[in-house]
Amino acid sequence: MTEPQTLRSDARRNRDQIVAAAKTLFAERGADVPMEEIARRAGVGVGTLYRRFPDREALVREVARESLAVLLTHANRAQADGGQGWESFLRVLENLPDLWFTLRSTVLSPAIRTVILDDPRAFATAQELLSVINGLVRAGQQAGTLRPDVDTGDIVILITLVISGLRASAGALPDTVHARMLALTLDGLRTGSGSTLPGKPLTPDPMDPLR
Template identity: 40%
Template structure:
């Protein structure tokens, strides 16, 4: 995120990023940048002064999404009574951000560049640290099933659901998330196929490099 901006410049930047995120989700990442400026209520020149090209704007949207994920995880840990409720709150919030929808609309190579950006390393580490802490505690409390690993939560964070005609997106997503959460509890009876995805999978998914082994 840019530092040292005046208050009006910061406000315009935030409006542009919010409008871009909405339009990328609604129409895809090829939406005309003039439409982004209109949605943000700023001039096209203002948009291009902050973001010289589409890739710069996409990176800003990716950074803001990661920051919101980190904020969701840390707030959930701080405010919820235990790790299980914190995990549930975090996953509900992550799905509501529609991270999976945005990732699906990005060109795969551009998505990889955004994920691997060194300037986003600190934010990714915050997300990972919070998620790992919640998982470890929820498992120690005997609430989270043992055959679910950190990498599985990375998949759930990007959950994307097709909404059938006549049903609101929020209704469809909310129902699926609650079904998923019920299946994560330790008292769930049905075994899961395959092996749980571990911490390495979570780190690879968020493009955080592991230190070399000795």
């Protein structure tokens, strides 16, 4: 009885290592990273990777499912912060591969969007996540901490662009610079920033690839 249980434990550990490595590499470089490199980062053989995930789409699907589920968990916890929930949500997630993978996939990667759209489980989680984030935005505005002339679409695109730039400059700039840029971004979303935004607030609909 002990040996099969050990094998199951090893298989689960290999699976978790592969998904974690893929999540980080996809977040950094997109979903076209060679499978061999993912296996190497995970510390497993290529054969082990393909036994767990027979093709790239299967791996992308699993990473999407897990990343969306992690984000949903953090978003639900942030609701307890009331009007500050939207800001605490962004601060907590700024350095998580789950956040960058999800933003990159839903805003910048048509290939990953297609995988999410075609997977009922990932799609349902994404829709629930969007609903919770919408609630955090509304709570922040009702509390007077989030400027009233923005919507969820503005925030998603803004954070995507900021984190994209920060990751692109990783290693070239001190960590304090990254922290300053994020702080400036959040300050621009607060009530009383003093500037008038051109155009209308971006609702999720025009940029939401899951509709």
